[in-house]
Amino acid sequence: MSQDLINEIMVLKKQKNAILLAHNYQAPIIQDLADFTGDSLELAHKVSKIKANLIVFAGAEFMAETAAILNPSKKVIIPSTMVKCPMAYMLSPKIITEYKTKYPNAIVVLYINSTAESRAFADICITSGNAVKVISSIKEREILIGPDKNLAYYIQQKVPDKKIIPIPDNGYCYVHQKFQPSDVRRKKELYPHAEVIVHPETEPAVQDLADKVTSTAGMIIEVSHSKSKEFIIGTELGLLDRLRKEYPDKKFIPLLNEAICIQQKKITLYNLYLSLLYERYQIQIPSEISNHSRRCIERMFQLS
Ligand code: SF4
Structure with a gap:
């Protein structure tokens, strides 16, 4: 059964000239089928250079959103609608606006693990792979960083001359x-x-x-x-x-056998097959959100 599905997926990929990207947290069988596997930063770089017309993203929703934002002319699909990262949803435009009012001189830097909607309220994006480099190279001293308080702590240790303010106070990845x-x-x-x-x-x-x-x-x-x-x-x-x-x-x-991201593991061989067959579920982002979010990601690329 698995081998049949694998064969079907490979045929559909070829027929549709599709490229499959998989995050490092995907199941081994999905990683094996992928054209490219990596972390958020590697996948964002890869996605900005893709020639294929159909991009299938095996990863969290915010990663597929990044792919769609960087490739507005391509069709980006995700095999499941249940891959919403809980941490990304701990931050909202409303919370960002409140913090901006409280810290009017601060720049807003968002972890790429944020919704496209939140990123539209940010100045720059970061990933865990380039955060220190990006933060070190910006001139502002006061920096609002969200949604992960632990990443904010890590950056503060590496860049002690900046004032890092986590937004919200208690955002975290449950894994x-x-x-x-x-x-x-x-x-x-x-x-x-x-x-x-x-x-x-x-x-x-x-x-x-x-x-x-x-x-x-x-x-x-x-x-x-x-x-x-x-x-x-x-x-x-x-x-x-x-x-x-x-x-x-x-x-x-x-370090712990229970470190499993339930959301990312919602992607299976079967829904990957259906996704390719019916070209679903397409990521669609309103253009004003997409345009601002793209500027934040491009600024990240320039600084890293
Ligand atoms: S819950 Fe954690 S591991 Fe899962 S997608 Fe979100 S940040 Fe990544």
Whole structure:
């Protein structure tokens, strides 16, 4: 059955001249079928250069929105309507406006994990992979950053001369918020020679205990350069599937076995097949939101 679906998907991709992009948190079978797999930053770069007319996005809704914003003339589809990132919806234009009133001199920098609607109220976008570089290169000292308070903490540690204000106060990714300092200590005891790498979406106390804090693309680079043979990985389990495949001689230990993004895992072989067959569900963004959001993303590219 799976092999039949895989064959059908490959035929449809070819027939429709479609390109399939998959995020690092997708199931291994989806990653294997993809033309390109990466983190938000890599996928955003890739998407800005795509020639194909149909883009199928296996990832969270905000990533597919980025693809549609950067390719207004292309058809961007997503296999499920249930891939809405809860963190992205913790921030709204209303909250941004309230904070802008409170901090009139601050610039608004939004994590790419935001809705297109919120991004229309921002000055610049960032990803976890380029956040420090982008923030270091802007002249404003007061910076509103949303929606992830933990990413805001990470940036503040790296760029201490700026005043980083998280918006809202308590935005977080429920997957990365599961990691606790006690998980790091327990795994370090079990694997004393392993290098601990965690995502900037983890809590400050977890970041402080790690050997390295970086994006998923940064984790892959770290593994490729490190002399270590064992790694404790603090992010969604999908990345471990990719690491195990690319580095079979190294050992990858999940910081927590429950680190699963339920929303991203809603994409399956079956709904991917239906998506290609019926060219659904198309991402459509009103042009005024899309145009402003595009300027924020392009400014990010310029600064990173
Ligand atoms: S892993 Fe977290 S930030 Fe990423 S899509 Fe899932 S809930 Fe959102």
